[in-house]
Amino acid sequence: MNRLLSTALATGLALAAADASAFSQETHKRIVIDAVNYMKANPSTTNYNKLAAAAAAAGYTVEQMANVLGQGAYDVDDFMDTYFCGATTGDCQTAPVWGLGAGIVKYTSYWHFQQHTRGADAHGNDKGGYNYDLLTVWGDIDNMAASWLYGDYMDDGKSGMKGWFGDNTKYNTYGVTEANYRQGSSSSKAQYDDFEEMPFQPIDNLGQYWYTKFQQSPTFQTLGFVLHTTDLLQPHHTWTTSALNHAGWETWVNDYYYSEGLNSGALVAAALNNFTPVPAGSTDIRPLLTQGGALSYSNGGIVLSSTDHNDRRNVGRIVIPNAIAMTVHVLNHAANRF
Numbered sequence: 001m002n003r004l005l006s007t008a009l010a011t012g013l014a015l016a017a018a019d020a021s022a023f024s025q026e027t028h029k030r031i032v033i034d035a036v037n038y039m040k041a042n043p044s045t046t047n048y049n050k051l052a053a054a055a056a057a058a059g060y061t062v063e064q065m066a067n068v069l070g071q072g073a074y075d076v077d078d079f080m081d082t083y084f085c086g087a088t089t090g091d092c093q094t095a096p097v098w099g100l101g102a103g104i105v106k107y108t109s110y111w112h113f114q115q116h117t118r119g120a121d122a123h124g125n126d127k128g129g130y131n132y133d134l135l136t137v138w139g140d141i142d143n144m145a146a147s148w149l150y151g152d153y154m155d156d157g158k159s160g161m162k163g164w165f166g167d168n169t170k171y172n173t174y175g176v177t178e179a180n181y182r183q184g185s186s187s188s189k190a191q192y193d194d195f196e197e198m199p200f201q202p203i204d205n206l207g208q209y210w211y212t213k214f215q216q217s218p219t220f221q222t223l224g225f226v227l228h229t230t231d232l233l234q235p236h237h238t239w240t241t242s243a244l245n246h247a248g249w250e251t252w253v254n255d256y257y258y259s260e261g262l263n264s265g266a267l268v269a270a271a272l273n274n275f276t277p278v279p280a281g282s283t284d285i286r287p288l289l290t291q292g293g294a295l296s297y298s299n300g301g302i303v304l305s306s307t308d309h310n311d312r313r314n315v316g317r318i319v320i321p322n323a324i325a326m327t328v329h330v331l332n333h334a335a336n337r338f
Contacts, residue, residue, distance in 0.1 A: 023231060023253060025074040026074070027250070027253055027257060028076075028077075028230060029073060030257060031230050031263075032066065032069045032072075035227075035324045036062065037066070038268050038324060039328060040052075040062060042269075047331070047332040050335035051331060051334075051338075058220065065220055068224060069224040070224065072222070072227065072228075073228045073230070074224075075224070076112075076206075083154070083171045083173050084152045085161070085168070085169070087150070087151035089168070091168045092155040092169055092170045095107065096145060096148050109242075110198075110200045111130075111177070111200055112206070112231045112237060113130040113200065113202065113238075114203050114238055115128045115129060116240075116297035117239060117297075118134060123182070123187055124185045124186055125185050127204070127293070128199055128200075129240075131197070131199045132198070133197045134199075137244060137304060139242075139244045141241075142243050146195065150196055152195045153192060153194065153195075154173050154198065155169050156169075156173065156174035156175060156189055156192075157171070157172030157174075161192075161193060174192055178201065181206050181209055182205065187201075203228075204285075204290055204293070205286070207226050208285060208289075215337055226285070226334075227327055230323040230327060232289055232290075233295065234250075235301055235304060235315065235319065236249065238296045238300075239304055241304070244304040245305070245306075248307055252316075260313050262320035264321060268325050274295060274322060275325060275326060277332065288326065292326040295319070300315045300319055302315060303315050
């Protein structure tokens with residue numbers, strides 16, 4: 001690829017992907033805070049009192065605790081845990097372009113999908129994650145990323161994968177991040193030697209990893225990381241594409257979150273019935289999370305093709321209350337661990 005073309009492609013990818021990381025970080029935080037507020041308003045039907053007691057024991061007010069949880073959900077998009085390396089240079093980075101793009105979109109976002117248009121993946125998960133080679137819907141951002149990253153491989157430390165001119169490793173993504181998100185499935189480095197064919201682990205495995213860490217040592221920050229899985233209620237992340245009005249939809253949700261009543265308590269109360277609570281004796285939250293993914297996949301596909309305000313409002317008043325409800329279910333279960 002010549003330098004002029006590669007620069008133009010990189011800049012275009014960065015600008016096009018400016019907000020293409022599912023729900024915006026602010027929306028993630030709002031969803032979590034609204035889940036806590038719902039529990040506070042409904043202490044007799046939720047585990048609010050246990051959660052509030054845990055907050056007090058940690059030295060937080062309920063509002064401070066909700067903010068810490070929400071910030072944890074917000075922060076997952078900023079993780080510096082995923083490096084890809086140039087097929088030629090062997091140079092490893094966390095974003096598809098340097099300078100401008102590094103502050104806009106990061107490779108860590110590719111762990112935030114759950115593919116509902118296909119079945120099991122190459123790892124043995126019942127639902128896979130992002131895999132450009134197996135997308136059933138896609139668009140310009142998907143294509144630009146695959147072109148820019150063609151042949152690039154996942155940083156595996158000093159474990160064998162390298163570019164034509166060396167191995168400028170900066171992290172061990174395969175040995176740390178991918179291993180963390182494997183969660184009982186199987187992987188090989190060969191699956192991550194070319195970006196355009198990489199079968200990323202799905203977001204429910206990310207959530208399960210952090211929930212296990214929470215169970216081992218309960219903190220509100222770690223629990224907040226789990227709650228980033230409300231990405232599963234973002235239709236683009238279950239239909240699985242970085243394009244197709246992804247950024248515009250995300251901006252719309254953030255802009256109209258309150259004015260269109262997307263966080264309505266009545267809608268949340270009804271949405272709670274769409275989920276099967278995690279059994280008290282289990283710590284596997286993935287079935288609950290997958291139910292959230294199924295809801296967005298079944299009810300939200302129109303926002304991939306339509307930018308009509310009414311279409312977006314109709315979908316928003318389904319997926320946001322269900323995202324809040326799913327969060328309430330996770331918090332109800334987690335409250336028993338404090």
